Amino acid sequence: MTKTAFITGASSGIGRATAVALAKAGFQLVVTGRRAERLQDLAQQLAPTPVHVLTFDVRDRAAVETAVASLPAEFQIIDVLVNNAGNAHGLAPIQDGDPNDWDMMLDGNVKGLLNVSRALLPGMTQRKQGHIINIGSIAGQEVYANGNVYCASKAAVAALTKGMRIDLLPHHIRVAEVNPGAVETEFSEVRFKGDNERAAKVYQGYEPLRAEDVADVIQFMVTRPPHVNVAEVLLLPAAQASATLINKE
Numbered sequence: 097m098t099k100t101a102f103i104t105g106a107s108s109g110i111g112r113a114t115a116v117a118l119a120k121a122g123f124q125l126v127v128t129g130r131r132a133e134r135l136q137d138l139a140q141q142l143a144p145t146p147v148h149v150l151t152f153d154v155r156d157r158a159a160v161e162t163a164v165a166s167l168p169a170e171f172q173i174i175d176v177l178v179n180n181a182g183n184a185h186g187l188a189p190i191q192d193g194d195p196n197d198w199d200m201m202l203d204g205n206v207k208g209l210l211n212v213s214r215a216l217l218p219g220m221t222q223r224k225q226g227h228i229i230n231i232g233s234i235a236g237q238e239v240y241a242n243g244n245v246y247c248a249s250k251a252a253v254a255a256l257t258k259g260m261r262i263d264l265l266p267h268h269i270r271v272a273e274v275n276p277g278a279v280e281t282e283f284s285e286v287r288f289k290g291d292n293e294r295a296a297k298v299y300q301g302y303e304p305l306r307a308e309d310v311a312d313v314i315q316f317m318v319t320r321p322p323h324v325n326v327a328e329v330l331l332l333p334a335a336q337a338s339a340t341l342i343n344k345e
């Protein structure tokens with residue numbers, strides 16, 4: 097039977113590439129994000145793969161619940177959840193940080209992941225079957241200067257992944273985390289609030305990961321046999337050794 101993957105943040109970057117990869121792997125998809133037009137375009141591009149678009153902000157718990165409740169019968173059994181939606185907002189010393197940016201990161205990257213998981217978990221626990229991939233970051237493992245709240249949000253994703261794996265063990269639900277290093281997506285454009293020149297510099301002088309590289313790993317993880325859980329992956333560009341050490345020779 098065709099499996100269904102539910103991917104948050106599929107309108108761009110890693111989420112979008114994951115949708116493409118999982119469609120190729122034979123999954124049908126629920127793709128989500130705030131930018132409806134992009135998601136509709138993606139759905140068209142993936143035809144004939146069945147794709148259902150849900151538009152919501154992961155921070156809005158009621159909207160998440162309403163969207164999940166609206167799923168048509170053929171998309172209600174979610175086999176794979178990829179909790180990918182998230183972003184960094186700003187890069188500033190803690191004393192200068194904008195509390196609105198803090199809210200965006202903590203409410204989106206942490207509580208958004210919880211909101212979506214909470215909406216889908218009753219079905220998974222009832223069926224005693226499911227596979228959740230949380231997108232963390234190397235920033236959840238190492239704190240770098242001015243990364244403060246973004247790093248904290250991704251450290252929270254790491255802790256939640258472990259907590260979910262423990263709590264969902266009796267329900268036969270696999271929980272795993274992918275922690276990428278530098279991936280060239282819209283991430284830095286969002287972090288630097290549309291300063292595209294500054295964003296481009298993040299990826300200059302070396303070859304960063306492409307969103308497709310991360311999607312490859314996610315595809316591998318979700319196509320393992322049921323007794324295998326690739327629980328944690330740190331995926332770096334070959335030119336990167338730590339959160340801040342990138343060889344730009």
Ligand code: NDP
Pocket residue numbers: 104105106107108109110111128129130131132152153154155180181182183184204205208231232233234275276277278279280281282283284286307
């Ligand atoms: P992009 O900015 O390209 O994509 C982010 C995606 O998340 C978009 O589809 C966006 O959709 C969605 N999103 C963001 N905030 C919300 C929200 N509040 N509600 C709903 N959807 C939201 O960045 P990436 O693809 O790089 O980021 C994907 C994930 O990977 C993030 O969790 C990020 O932290 C993580 N990551 C990225 C790395 C990188 O170097 N790029 C490295 C390590 C981890 P829309 O705007 O349409 O709502």
Ligand code: 8X3
Pocket residue numbers: 232233234235243276277278279339
């Ligand atoms: C994104 C990677 O190092 O810019 O999570 O925080 S980093």
